[in-house]
Amino acid sequence: MFEKLAAHFDEAKQLLLRGVIRLAPAQEYGVVTPLAQVVSPSMPVFIVGDDSYQAYAPIAESPPPALRFGSSDSICLQQFTEQTSLALEELAPALASSSVAMESIIAHALYHQQECHSLTEAANRALLSMISGIPDDTRQQLNANQGYVLPILMAASSWRLHQGPGDIEAVGGNGHEFGIRLRGSSRWLTCQADPPVGPRFSGKHNEPVLGAIGDSAVIDFCGLGGQSLDASPELVMLWKSQLPTNWRNRRNALVDASTGVVSARRIADTGLMPLVHLAMVGAGPEAGILGRGFYQPDPGLFTALKHQQTRG
Structure with missing residues (x-):
């Protein structure tokens, strides 16, 4: 619908079901995208990287309802279109004259007890403080959208996985399968994507949850998010009854x-x-966000990897 290939939701759905429009794993193209959000050909993206490699991430929408949460509410397309226009007209010129160092943004967030995935307000504030030349009303609008920085953090993490000397180059889920791609391999190793666990929002206790979805796991596999949980006591308190004892x-x-x-x-x-x-x-037809929590991959994914290493 953003590309004007379909006029309404049902028509768009049919184009997908009939294979007229095909979906592909974002990380195969150097792109990372949050949750259920899809990146189409004319969408503007943030670029994070250096002279040797760049990673890409879409413009973040407004808070819920939003495309990234699987919502089909008609307001999502309007809000996303507005955000892309804002990014192109106001952010792009500012960033073209002065790029932003991601390391300092991440350090600022950790110092303020936020792990850069579930909690991103401090990182978002730091990002905007480093961008000059944008109108005050735009700055206020983006400050109010605490998740605006999240896709940018994802792109930074994807760049790190791709460029670093580690053994994992890509990681993510599509709601059905969760997988990793090892360095130097073109093949994804996958397991079933179980739903994340955590406290539900009020009135959302009986709705089914989709399996782990999106590319934001790159953040956690870069040592942030779930591997920096001890830096975010707020999340520990929120999830204390559901976290594994050895977290x-x-x-x-x-x-x-x-x-x-x-x-x-x-x-x-x-x-x-x-x-x-x-x-x-949500896994139901209305989708939307039901809560926030955490996911652990099936151990069998890595057990098989251990067997491969032993045979190798």
């Missing part, structure tokens, strides 16, 4: 100190699964 062990056990990213070999050796912080997206 504190994840960072020391799974993050390679020399690379700063999660190691597939360490997962296979320890049997500990990384924690991936994810919004809980």
Whole structure:
């Protein structure tokens, strides 16, 4: 509908079901996209990287209802179109004259006890403080949208996984399967994508939750998110009754100190699964966000990897 290939939701759905429009894994094209959001050919994107490699992420929408939460509310398209216009007309010229260093944004967020995935207000504030030349009303609007920085953090994490010396190059889910792609491989290793667990929003207790979806797991596999949970006591309190008892062990056990990213070999050796912080997206026809929680991949994904390493 954004590309004007369909006039309404049902027509768009049929184009997908008939295969007229095909979906492909975003990370195969150097793109990372949050939850259920799709990146189409003419959408503007943020670029994060260096002279040797760039990663791309779409413009974040407004808070719910939003496309990334699987909502088909007609206001989503309007809001997303407005956000893309704002980004092209006001942010693009400002960023063209002065790029933003992501490391300082991440450091600022961690210092303010936010792990850069479920909690992004501090990172969003830091991002906007580094962009000059945008109108005050635009700055206020983007400050109010705490998740605006999230796709940018995802692109930075994807760049790190791609460029770093770690053994995992890509990671994400599509609601049905969750997978990793090892460095130097074109094949995804996958397992069933179980739903994230966590407290539900009021009135959302009986609705089904979609399996782990989106590319934001790149953040957690870069040592942030679920592997920096001890930096965010607010989330620990929120999830304390549902977190695994050994959640504190994840960072020391799974993050390679020399690379700063999660190691597939360490997962296979320890049997500990990384924690991936994810919004809980509804699996029903109305979709939308039901809560926020965390996901742990099926251990079988990494057990098979350990067997491969042993045979190799």
